[in-house]
Amino acid sequence: MTKQIHLAAHFPGVNNTTVWSDPAAGSQIDFGSFRKLAETAERGTFDFFFLAEGLRLREVKGQIHDLDVVGRPESLTVLSALAAVTTHLGLAATVNSTFNEPYELAKRLSTLDHVSNGRAAWNVVTSWDAFTGENFRRGGYLDKGDRYVRAQESLRIVRKLWDSWNGDELVLDQAAGAFAREGAGAFADEGAHFTLRGRFGLPPSPQGRPVIIQAGDSDEGREFAASSADVIFSRHGTFEGGQTFYKDVKARLAKYGRTDDSLKIMPAVTVVVADTDADAIEKAAYIREQQVSGPTALVLAELLWGRDLSAYDPDGPLPAEDPVVGSSVTQGRVGYNDPFPIVSEWRAQAEANGWSLRQTVINQQNRQTFVGSPTTVAEAVNRHVQENAADGFVLVPHLTPSGLDDFVDRVVPLLRERGVFRSEYAGTTLRDHLGLQP
Amino acid sequence: MSRGLITAIEIDGAGGDPGAWRGPEVDPRAILTGELAVRAAQRAEAAGVDLVTFADALEAPDDVPDRVSVRLDALGLAARVAPVTQRIGLLPTITVTHTEPFHVQASVATLDHISGGRAGWIADVSTSAEAAAVIGRREPAPAAETWREARYVVDAGRRLWDSWEDDAIIRDVATGRFVDREKLHYVDLETPTFSVKGPSIVPRPPQGHPITAIRVTTPEALEAAGDAELVFLPNSGDLSKQVLELRENAGRSVTLDGRSVTLTLDQAVGPLVLVSAEVRPHVDGVERLLDLIEGWAAAGVDGVQLRPASLELDVPVIAEQLLPVLRERGLVGSGERGGSLRGRLGLRRPVNRYARSVR
Ligand SMILES: Cc1cc2nc3c(=O)[nH]c(=O)nc-3n(C[C@H](O)[C@H](O)[C@H](O)COP(=O)(O)O)c2cc1C
Numbered sequence: 001m002t003k004q005i006h007l008a009a010h011f012p013g014v015n016n017t018t019v020w021s022d023p024a025a026g027s028q029i030d031f032g033s034f035r036k037l038a039e040t041a042e043r044g045t046f047d048f049f050f051l052a053e054g055l056r057l058r059e060v061k062g063q064i065h066d067l068d069v070v071g072r073p074e075s076l077t078v079l080s081a082l083a084a085v086t087t088h089l090g091l092a093a094t095v096n097s098t099f100n101e102p103y104e105l106a107k108r109l110s111t112l113d114h115v116s117n118g119r120a121a122w123n124v125v126t127s128w129d130a131f132t133g134e135n136f137r138r139g140g141y142l143d144k145g146d147r148y149v150r151a152q153e154s155l156r157i158v159r160k161l162w163d164s165w166n167g168d169e170l171v172l173d174q175a176a177g178a179f180a181r182e183g184a185g186a187f188a189d190e191g192a193h194f195t196l197r198g199r200f201g202l203p204p205s206p207q208g209r210p211v212i213i214q215a216g217d218s219d220e221g222r223e224f225a226a227s228s229a230d231v232i233f234s235r236h237g238t239f240e241g242g243q244t245f246y247k248d249v250k251a252r253l254a255k256y257g258r259t260d261d262s263l264k265i266m267p268a269v270t271v272v273v274a275d276t277d278a279d280a281i282e283k284a285a286y287i288r289e290q291q292v293s294g295p296t297a298l299v300l301a302e303l304l305w306g307r308d309l310s311a312y313d314p315d316g317p318l319p320a321e322d323p324v325v326g327s328s329v330t331q332g333r334v335g336y337n338d339p340f341p342i343v344s345e346w347r348a349q350a351e352a353n354g355w356s357l358r359q360t361v362i363n364q365q366n367r368q369t370f371v372g373s374p375t376t377v378a379e380a381v382n383r384h385v386q387e388n389a390a391d392g393f394v395l396v397p398h399l400t401p402s403g404l405d406d407f408v409d410r411v412v413p414l415l416r417e418r419g420v421f422r423s424e425y426a427g428t429t430l431r432d433h434l435g436l437q438p
Numbered sequence: 439m440s441r442g443l444i445t446a447i448e449i450d451g452a453g454g455d456p457g458a459w460r461g462p463e464v465d466p467r468a469i470l471t472g473e474l475a476v477r478a479a480q481r482a483e484a485a486g487v488d489l490v491t492f493a494d495a496l497e498a499p500d501d502v503p504d505r506v507s508v509r510l511d512a513l514g515l516a517a518r519v520a521p522v523t524q525r526i527g528l529l530p531t532i533t534v535t536h537t538e539p540f541h542v543q544a545s546v547a548t549l550d551h552i553s554g555g556r557a558g559w560i561a562d563v564s565t566s567a568e569a570a571a572v573i574g575r576r577e578p579a580p581a582a583e584t585w586r587e588a589r590y591v592v593d594a595g596r597r598l599w600d601s602w603e604d605d606a607i608i609r610d611v612a613t614g615r616f617v618d619r620e621k622l623h624y625v626d627l628e629t630p631t632f633s634v635k636g637p638s639i640v641p642r643p644p645q646g647h648p649i650t651a652i653r654v655t656t657p658e659a660l661e662a663a664g665d666a667e668l669v670f671l672p673n674s675g676d677l678s679k680q681v682l683e684l685r686e687n688a689g690r691s692v693t694l695d696g697r698s699v700t701l702t703l704d705q706a707v708g709p710l711v712l713v714s715a716e717v718r719p720h721v722d723g724v725e726r727l728l729d730l731i732e733g734w735a736a737a738g739v740d741g742v743q744l745r746p747a748s749l750e751l752d753v754p755v756i757a758e759q760l761l762p763v764l765r766e767r768g769l770v771g772s773g774e775r776g777g778s779l780r781g782r783l784g785l786r787r788p789v790n791r792y793a794r795s796v797r
Contacts, residue, residue, distance in 0.1 A: 085521050111510045197572070
């Protein structure tokens with residue numbers, strides 16, 4: 001059977017793939033930007049709109065990183081506002097499980113589901129580090145090994161609260177004066193991280209329970225997703241990498257009594273569309289140059305080398321020094337566990353192609369997934385899905401907020417023609433769009 | 439004051455009367471979809487009401503069969519209302535005893551961004567055993583302790599709103615820098631119960647500082663009210679005395695636990711004091727309410743927070759009958775003020791405390 005493709009729109013954010021310097025780049029903070037991208041996604045009948053989160057501004061060598069987009073609004077508040085100006089689009093908030101309390105999460109997410117008529121999703125992320133923790137009451141109190149223990153427990157409790165109303169306690173009998181049956185929403189739980197009890201003051205939301213997304217990549221992260229998530233937001237967007245990841249995660253489902261289609265795998269990908277393949281390749285090269293300025297190339301190299309490289313010229317050769325393992329030149333983002341083979345590869349490629357440091361970074365860190373004419377891109381997207389490299393994609397545009405216009409106007413119609421993507425929403429909730437059981 | 443009385447409407451379920459949801463004019467489901475709140479806010483806005491407040495508490499409403507025993511998160515509801523209104527101020531109630539101060543300030547700043555500078559918040563505390571139990575992190579604390587902490591949270595919020603200078607985002611293509619990091623500041627705040635490093639993750643909100651309000655329900659809250667820009671006082675016999683007291687307390691620097699809390703309040707203005715009263719003009723009539731409001735104005739308040747018994751029945755009466763008369767009598771202004779909530783309330787946009795430091 002032909003698989004149906006799932007698509008989501010990621011608001012471009014805090015990373016060097018977001019090109020803020022382009023004359024077409026709009027505000028990263030004005031509500032109008034969020035609204036425009038959400039409207040584009042809804043016009044394209046996408047499954048959902050996605051917002052990432054960071055709870056501390058990133059640093060490089062002890063100073064706030066100033067080359068990429070810095071700052072963004074808080075997800076759930078923006079999405080509640082978007083609920084007012086969209087009708088079908090799912091609304092996915094990335095919210096950390098380490099620095100939030102389950103009761104508050106359950107209340108805020110359920111509210112989003114109620115005011116959006118069933119379109120809320122929670123992307124459960126698990127940063128636990130002391131660096132982020134300095135902004136919070138408990139500080140950096142969580143061991144790395146506990147991040148998924150807490151996440152699992154948070155999610156279990158959040159679900160328990162959502163399920164604390166069985167569904168028939170909301171009476172709403174005006175004549176009899178019965179709003180809800182007594183005792184509705186009572187809960188109690190005790191675990192390694194939480195002991196709580198009380199009453200949950202929101203009846204089941206239109207989706208029953210909001211959709212759960214997971215974005216970690218470790219073994220524990222994959223287990224967590226296999227046991228508990230509806231969608232995985234992965235970084236494995238290539239065809240082979242995607243297939244390997246897909247197989248790995250779907251194979252974990254059986255032991256939790258789950259079927260393959262209960263967990264959708266949606267890698268983050270970028271798309272460059274132009275009239276012809278040649279034009280698209282040229283455009284893609286231009287975008288990469290904008291994404292990796294000289295100063296950005298140095299910072300990305302510092303992340304790999306684990307040391308200060310500010311003395312180097314980005315347009316000159318690669319650093320001669322060896323990388324340092326486990327250093328912390330950067331804070332607030334993922335580093336490399338074993339940089340040596342990557343550095344060797346970079347050196348070999350630079351030598352073979354005569355690349356400067358910046359050119360090496362541009363070529364080696366190229367994460368552009370789909371590049372080509374509308375037909376080429378539509379066929380590639382469809383092939384990835386039909387051949388189980390993914391169930392769909394989270395599209396990460398390089399421009400705010402117009403970055404998905406080309407895809408929606410030119411690629412989506414081709415996917416529709418092929419019968420692999422909806423022309424209109426069949427249902428009203430995000431669960432409907434994703435084909436998930438309530 | 440020549441601007442006339444500030445007017446505010448409170449949104450809570452179907453209204454302040456526990457039986458309001460039973461009226462034939464109410465679709466009780468519309469409480470949960472937010473539609474009731476949207477309609478009330480839009481009616482209030484059309485009538486020139488200055489702001490709406492959204493009731494909330496950490497713990498669920500009382501589990502009583504004939505009452506509205508459910509409640510949406512006030513912040514989410516205010517955000518839902520923001521894009522479908524244009525001029526009215528939006529103040530959700532947010533409790534700070536158990537919620538992270540860093541999250542509180544980020545959310546309120548975000549509400550200000552998405553509403554184009556119309557946001558504020560009512561800072562409240564949770565003293566109940568129920569509230570403590572649903573979080574399970576700490577024991578319930580007495581009012582004095584929670585309000586002392588709340589004042590630190592208010593202070594932390596303002597520091598974090600200042601942690602980005604207004605012109606921190608430079609988008610300097612020549613040097614490749616998106617922000618000028620000299621204009622981003624660690625707040626490094628330490629209080630007896632929490633610390634915050636900073637800067638905020640959200641750029642400085644359009645109003646600089648969204649409006650901080652406190653609803654006085656206890657003597658401890660009255661003490662904390664000196665830190666707020668907007669204070670809701672209960673309707674009581676000694677209203678004028680309380681108003682005077684509040685004005686006297688305002689702007690004083692406070693020492694708590696041997697640490698000095700710097701108040702950023704605009705000392706020339708002091709807090710704006712609104713009397714908060716439940717009203718039911720559809721039953722009691724507009725005349726009676728007019729008399730009450732004239733009495734409150736004489737007691738020296740800056741405005742009124744009306745808590746309609748029924749949103750569906752009373753907000754239209756307030757909008758269509760009460761406000762036009764108040765306007766005729768010169769008790770409220772034209773209602774045509776646009777721009778930010780601060781502008782509407784006649785409050786200055788605060789200067790960023792870090793911008794003053796010499797670089
Ligand atoms: C595609 C992808 C997107 C992510 N987005 C975020 C994010 O927006 N905010 C965040 O705090 N963490 C984000 N993460 C980090 C993960 O949620 C997780 O905390 C981290 O990867 C550590 O877990 P792990 O060891 O299982 O990978 C993301 C991870 C992936 C793979």
